[in-house]
Amino acid sequence: MGIGEAFAREFARRGHNLVLVARSRDRLQALGEELRQKNGIDVEVCVEDLSDTESPGRIYEFCRGKKAHVEILVNCAGISCAGDFAEIPHKKLEEIVMVNVMATARLTRMFLSDMVARKQGSIINVASLGGLQGVPGLGLYSATKSFVITLSEALHEEVKGAGVQVIAVCPGFINTGFFKHSGHNAANLRLPISGTDVVVKAAIRGLRHNRIRIFPTLIDNILAFSQRLVTRSVVIRLAGYFAAVKD
Numbered sequence: 001m002g003i004g005e006a007f008a009r010e011f012a013r014r015g016h017n018l019v020l021v022a023r024s025r026d027r028l029q030a031l032g033e034e035l036r037q038k039n040g041i042d043v044e045v046c047v048e049d050l051s052d053t054e055s056p057g058r059i060y061e062f063c064r065g066k067k068a069h070v071e072i073l074v075n076c077a078g079i080s081c082a083g084d085f086a087e088i089p090h091k092k093l094e095e096i097v098m099v100n101v102m103a104t105a106r107l108t109r110m111f112l113s114d115m116v117a118r119k120q121g122s123i124i125n126v127a128s129l130g131g132l133q134g135v136p137g138l139g140l141y142s143a144t145k146s147f148v149i150t151l152s153e154a155l156h157e158e159v160k161g162a163g164v165q166v167i168a169v170c171p172g173f174i175n176t177g178f179f180k181h182s183g184h185n186a187a188n189l190r191l192p193i194s195g196t197d198v199v200v201k202a203a204i205r206g207l208r209h210n211r212i213r214i215f216p217t218l219i220d221n222i223l224a225f226s227q228r229l230v231t232r233s234v235v236i237r238l239a240g241y242f243a244a245v246k247d
Contacts, residue, residue: 002176003126004076005031006196010204011072017042019068021059022077023049044068050077051095056106063111069118073111074203075104075148076126080141082245088140100144105151112155112164119163124203125152129172129220130243132227133235137245145170149213156212169203169214170224190242192219 001022008018012035022028025047032043046062048055063070079099081092088096108123115121130138131145152168159166173193198216206214215221227235 001027002076003174003196003199004074006200007074007076007124007203008035010197010200012039012041012043015039015041016072017068019044019046019063019066019070021046021048021050023047050099050103051079053098053102056103056110059107060110070111070114071120072122072124073107074124074126075107076124077103078126078128078141078145080138082137084137085139093140096140096144100141101147104148108151108155108166112159112166115164116159116162121163122165122207123152123155123167124207125166125168126199126203127152127168127170129170129215129223130239131170132224133232133239135243135245136236136240138243142239153212165207165210167203167206167211167214169199169206169216170220171199171202171216172220172223174199190244192217 001024004022008020008031012018018032018035018041020028020032020043025045028045028047032045035041036043044062044066046059048059050056077099079096081088081096104125108125111121112123115123125148127148128142128145130142131147131149133142135142149168149170152166155166171194173191175193175195194217202214202216213224215224230238
């Protein structure tokens with residue numbers, strides 16, 4: 001759903017065969033069938049829950065079993081829990097880290113080796129504008145997205161001579177089911193909410209120009225640049241103000 005579905009629809013429109021991964025079997029199969037019929041492409045459906053520590057390995061083996069040579073890997077799964085860090089349930093904390101950090105790292109590690117061997121491939125890691133600093137009320141989420149950004153930056157440099165691209169897309173607030181599932185009241189936000197298509201178009205444009213970090217909107221770019229002009233304490237307070245996690 002959300003950004004992942006938007007990527008699937010755009011790549012299908014461009015004629016790419018797809019391997020779709022999510023934990024909702026019915027919704028995933030319905031989307032796969034729709035994209036097959038509409039675009040005349042091959043779509044494989046892999047039902048996995050990325051909070052399961054073994055799921056990245058099963059996804060990789062699924063692709064190998066289907067002889068699917070993955071040319072573009074999109075890591076866009078992400079979960080959060082709005083509120084003070086001290087109040088996050090232990091189980092939810094581990095789930096967030098597993099999905100946002102470990103699953104991203106493991107999937108990237110597995111598929112990157114094949115791409116380097118073929119000297120061809122791209123990895124799109126969907127991070128967040130929140131990953132540029134800690135966000136009060138979203139501390140763990142912003143920390144996981146910082147991980148995604150810095151890992152992507154390092155890999156971008158490591159593989160640039162191997163014909164492989166790694167980029168990080170850093171959107172602001174996007175209109176998905178994310179807010180509802182995380183307990184974050186979107187009505188409180190003090191910044192505009194963009195559509196998922198903005199993220200996808202920016203990511204594809206970023207791949208074309210081989211950028212390291214991509215900020216999808218003008219506001220995203222302004223906020224990222226403005227951090228150079230003020231102290232970190234001001235940056236963090238402003239991030240908390242814009243996110244407005246608490247009523």
